[in-house]
Amino acid sequence: MVITIKNDEGESVYDVSKIEDAQRKASANLSISKIGTLNVMVEALNYASQAHQNSLEAVLKESPEAMVEQEETEAEVVEETIEESTTDES
DSSP states (O other): OEEEEEETTEEEEEEGGGOOOHHHHHHHHHHHHHHHHHHHHHHHHHHHHHHHHHHHHHHHHTOGGGOOOOSSOHHHHHHHHHHHHHHHTO
């Protein structure tokens, strides 16, 4: 089995079937299996999360009474705080 590992150093390609030590080969195959299972689970969780978010958005859009008017956005508050910090130090 050929495996490609991508990291900060670049890309490396390995052929697990060429590992001579049986214990190392079994360990590599087990890790590959676990990584595959975890990747499937992550994808399933992302799909489920997106479905629940879409459902919530649909409920909220149908409930205008739940809408809250915001006076300031969070970004404006952060900007004001930063500006106050820099002017106080002068």
